[in-house]
Amino acid sequence: MSTQYLRVDPRLERGDDVYEALVEMHRDLDEEQSRLANARLILLLSNHIGDADVLDEAMRIARRGVTE
Amino acid sequence: MPKSHQCPVFDYRRSPDQDAGQPVRHPVVVVGAGPVGLSAAIDLARRGIPVVLLDAENGVSDGSRAICFAKRTLEVFDRIGGGQRMVEKGITWKHGRVFFGDHEVYHFDLLPEEGHRRPAFINLQQYYVEEYLIERLDALADADLRWCNEVVELAERDDGVVLGVQTPEGRYELVADYLVVADGARSPLRKLLGLQSKGQVFQDRFLIADVVMDADFPTERWFWFDPPFHPGQSVLLHRQADNVFRIDFQLGWEADPDVERQPERVIPRIRAMLGEGVDFDLDWVSIYTFQCRRMEHFRTSARVFFAGDAAHQVSPFGARGANSGVQDVDNLVWKIERVLAGRGGDALLDSYDSERVAAADENILNSTRSTDFITPKSPVSRAFRDATLMLAEEFPFARKLVNSGRLSLPAVHADSPLNTPDSADFEGRMVPGAPCLDAPVRVDGNEDWLLACLGDVFTLMVFADTRQGCPAGVVDAVERVRAHERDLRVLVVADGPVAGTPADAVIVEDPQGLAAQRYDARPGTVYLIRPDQHVVARWREVDAALINQAIDRACALAA
Ligand SMILES: Cc1cc2nc3c(=O)[nH]c(=O)nc-3n(C[C@H](O)[C@H](O)[C@H](O)COP(=O)(O)OP(=O)(O)OC[C@H]3O[C@@H](n4cnc5c(N)ncnc54)[C@H](O)[C@@H]3O)c2cc1C
Numbered sequence: 001m002s003t004q005y006l007r008v009d010p011r012l013e014r015g016d017d018v019y020e021a022l023v024e025m026h027r028d029l030d031e032e033q034s035r036l037a038n039a040r041l042i043l044l045l046s047n048h049i050g051d052a053d054v055l056d057e058a059m060r061i062a063r064r065g066v067t068e
Numbered sequence: 069m070p071k072s073h074q075c076p077v078f079d080y081r082r083s084p085d086q087d088a089g090q091p092v093r094h095p096v097v098v099v100g101a102g103p104v105g106l107s108a109a110i111d112l113a114r115r116g117i118p119v120v121l122l123d124a125e126n127g128v129s130d131g132s133r134a135i136c137f138a139k140r141t142l143e144v145f146d147r148i149g150g151g152q153r154m155v156e157k158g159i160t161w162k163h164g165r166v167f168f169g170d171h172e173v174y175h176f177d178l179l180p181e182e183g184h185r186r187p188a189f190i191n192l193q194q195y196y197v198e199e200y201l202i203e204r205l206d207a208l209a210d211a212d213l214r215w216c217n218e219v220v221e222l223a224e225r226d227d228g229v230v231l232g233v234q235t236p237e238g239r240y241e242l243v244a245d246y247l248v249v250a251d252g253a254r255s256p257l258r259k260l261l262g263l264q265s266k267g268q269v270f271q272d273r274f275l276i277a278d279v280v281m282d283a284d285f286p287t288e289r290w291f292w293f294d295p296p297f298h299p300g301q302s303v304l305l306h307r308q309a310d311n312v313f314r315i316d317f318q319l320g321w322e323a324d325p326d327v328e329r330q331p332e333r334v335i336p337r338i339r340a341m342l343g344e345g346v347d348f349d350l351d352w353v354s355i356y357t358f359q360c361r362r363m364e365h366f367r368t369s370a371r372v373f374f375a376g377d378a379a380h381q382v383s384p385f386g387a388r389g390a391n392s393g394v395q396d397v398d399n400l401v402w403k404i405e406r407v408l409a410g411r412g413g414d415a416l417l418d419s420y421d422s423e424r425v426a427a428a429d430e431n432i433l434n435s436t437r438s439t440d441f442i443t444p445k446s447p448v449s450r451a452f453r454d455a456t457l458m459l460a461e462e463f464p465f466a467r468k469l470v471n472s473g474r475l476s477l478p479a480v481h482a483d484s485p486l487n488t489p490d491s492a493d494f495e496g497r498m499v500p501g502a503p504c505l506d507a508p509v510r511v512d513g514n515e516d517w518l519l520a521c522l523g524d525v526f527t528l529m530v531f532a533d534t535r536q537g538c539p540a541g542v543v544d545a546v547e548r549v550r551a552h553e554r555d556l557r558v559l560v561v562a563d564g565p566v567a568g569t570p571a572d573a574v575i576v577e578d579p580q581g582l583a584a585q586r587y588d589a590r591p592g593t594v595y596l597i598r599p600d601q602h603v604v605a606r607w608r609e610v611d612a613a614l615i616n617q618a619i620d621r622a623c624a625l626a627a
Contacts, residue, residue, distance in 0.1 A: 001462040008463040015468045016437055019452070023440065026448045034448045065458045 005053040006061070070131065070351045072280050072310045075195050077127045078202070080216035085120075086240040091230060094120050095408055097244035099219050099231075099257055102129060103194065104376030104393035105250035106201035110148045111401040113211035115524075117408065120242065121211065122233060124218035124251075128198040131352045132276040135191045135308050136387035140478035140503055142186040143519055144398045147601065150204045151186070157200075158192030159307050164289035166470055168457040170296050174467045175288075178475060183582045184506045185517040189475065191287075191308045194390065219251070222260045229371050246404055247372045248397070255378035263368060267361025267432065270383060272443045274356050275317040275328055279338060281348035282311060291472040293442075293457055297340040302442050304385075304472070305341075312351055315341065316384075318442065325355040358383035358439065360432045366396070367421040370414075373400055380428040382435035385442060385473035392431050395478060396424050402524065402599035406623055413624035419486050427479035434474040441471035478503040481602060488596075488605035488618040496588040504601045507583035509561070509576045518561075518583050519601060521576050526619055527557040527597040530573075530610060531589035534564040539592045541610055546570040548612035553619050561589070598622060 001008075012018050025041070026034045046055055085092040096112055098105045101123035112119040137145075137154065145151035165175040178188035205211045220239070221232025228243040249257045258265065290305040292298070301318040308314055317337055319328055327333060334353050342348065362380035367373050376393030400420045406412030444450035459466035480502045481487070487500035498505065507518040522529075528549065532538050538560055547570070550556050558573040560566055561583050569575060578584055587595060587606075596605040596618050605618035620626070 008465050010465045010468040012465070012468070015465075016434075016471065016474070019456075019469050019471070020437055020440075023444075023446075023449045023452055026446065029448075031447065038448075061462075065455075 006057045072312050072351050075128050078215045080236050091241035091243045093243040095245045098248040100251035103197055103390045107394045108248050108397035109211050110205050113208035115405045118210045121213045122217040123215055126215040128195040132278050132354055134194040134390040135314055136189050138391045138476040139186045139188050141391045141394045144394055147524055150200050153200050154192055155190055157309050158190030159287050160187045160190050161287045162188045167292040169294055173460045183508050191306055193308050249374045249378050250376045251378050253377040253381050265361045265363045269359040270439050271321040273319045273323045275319050277315045277334055277353050278351040279313045279348045280311055280351050329353055329355055360436050362428045365421050366424050382431050383439045385438040386435050386475055388431040388435055388476045391476040398600045399424055415624035423481045423484050430479055438471050438473045486622045488621055492608040494588050498587045498603050500603050502603050505586045507586055509578055521559055522601050523557050524599045525555045525557050526553055529559045529595040531593040532560050532562040532566045533591045538566050538568040543570045545610045545612040549615050552616045
């Protein structure tokens, strides 16, 4: 699928490191803590991205995948 | 034993050593005739080093073990002899498909690049690989393979390692200058030395079934996450030689191995996967729990080296077990040769430890990550896994993150003390420490491969071009390097015929320019390559003094 604003080509040079770090971030957290940690992470990244069009498109894709 | 193939059984033979009255001394003894010990013994014997290889059993590895042999391993087999036969018997594959639920998420191509002699992988049953290696070894005068010779005692003395060997006709002793231990994951010798291999056991069980069938599945690696025929778990399908298919079913930690092993449990699982109407024969079934662990050191004393599963173990996702073990001994044997000949410092043997421990860590890291992806350890980890798979269907970035096994690639010994750091600018992958890349070439008018030209001594690879001829000073410099390193091999790589090359140089034509491109070479560029075909130094112009220094450094000889 092509996107308008969101970049979906591989951009992480060491993707496996980042993936591991994402999972590692949740180590020893209970479910509620994990949910909060994820929300905090998303907010931090949203601000960093700083582009509402990008975020909007990402949110639509994220939601669509789980509701269909 | 699998039904699809009659594995050979070998005879115990009495060795003159058993009647010698006192322990006979050998420069190198290798323990364990698995793929790793066999490769070590072949490489030693080819180099003219008499080697005794002891194995407690009298046959090849039966049942479902390694099937995926990687490009670099095949290149090592090419070097020591036997690669071609394996490739002909094996199944060449480079495509894979990943499924999630009931549909395909994406497919991949492991080696999209042309111009390599060997494919990314072949699938060949381990017993074939061992059988071929045994035949290869038998043809070598300096090799002495002793079946039904179990090492039961080991004593390290200043002047050698004394082994107590149990045979059907009683015990005898041997003394080795150097001992290579390749006695497998359980490593009785590791225990005899009071050493350990430490790491992590994965809380999961896998059913490994080999099935014979006439199905027209393509020769691809298929991996299912959570398929309808085996919900909540993963399944892997691979084709091997003789119409044998390997199927791995993830079962979870709760599964009872004794129950799951029964054909009445296994057959319905396979039927559910293949669908009704596909005829198949169950060839072999086993249940495994996997672990990732290694010994702290692979050189454990002045004379003792561990290699293969004895030294390190990984989960099979990524096919890094036998592959990395063969690469261990590829690394070790030339170093032992140098030191035995008085042409390498003792620290050269330490570099086996540092280089291969680093390689093992890389393998363990990759295999642990794959296992964590396949068997997520927490709900949130599973959510990331499933989200990645969902996104992978549409988006290339997520495909890169799907981890059903990062398939074995050779380690780059970038931090090795044997390397001479670059003093000029170079692009690309052939950094000091990297295993040499192949390229299609022409020698004496015949099609050939660059790696086949490298041989297994130190090689100087000089790039040149037809118009300018061999760069000035090369003939003179080679003479000076040969005075220092008598069996140096010299390649001159050029776009066509070249004039003015050193005597005995092999002229390698690079008609497509791929060798020059892969090595980021221009006329005058020089590579120094180790006997195990790793780059160890490179320059933009030839300088005999620098080359000699680099050879000394690569052999741990004080300047
Ligand atoms: C299901 C499964 C799938 C796998 N798939 C792959 C794959 O696709 N690719 C891959 O690269 N690897 C794979 N592996 C791993 C691979 O099988 C091992 O890494 C490989 O066999 C290790 O070789 P080795 O020579 O170190 O040890 P082994 O093959 O275990 O050989 C050890 C030898 O030592 C001998 N021995 C033991 N004790 C003594 C003693 N005291 N005295 C004398 N001899 C002794 C034994 O008889 C044996 O012959 C897989 C493993 C499993 C279980």
